Amino acid sequence: MDATELRVQLLEKIKNADDEQLNIIKNILDNIEQERSGTYNVQGKILSQEDFKREIAKAEDEYEKGNFTTHTKIKEDPKSRLIEIMRADEDSGLYDS
Known part of the structure; x- marks a missing residue:
């Protein structure tokens, strides 16, 4: 599966997600972003x-x-x-x- 197909599938799942699922997805993406920023105590x-x-x-x-x-x-x-x-x-x- 290439990136375009994966994006389409994820967008479809996100469209149908409830608030709890959306918050989980957001937290996962926020954590990945913070890890990539390399800011640690x-x-x-x-x-x-x-x-x-x-x-x-x-x-x-x-x-x-x-x-x-x-x-x-x-x-x-x-x-x-x-x-x-x-x-x-x-x-x-x-x-x-």
Whole structure:
């Protein structure tokens, strides 16, 4: 079956679908679209565009508050900086899902 035939069959099924079936189809297509966008949080959970924008805004706020570490500082004392960063991240809730 080629793509054209498949489209015709799917359109016919969609025309006859009830609300529940339409919502399921929409959710499936939305999930595929999100997976293809490649937008994930640090836990590997797919982010919606709204969530992604919210995460960017949080990161920008943290940067403006001075809550960031330069490469030079990490090179100076990587172990203590890593512990400090991990504690700050836990307190900020930045990576909460």
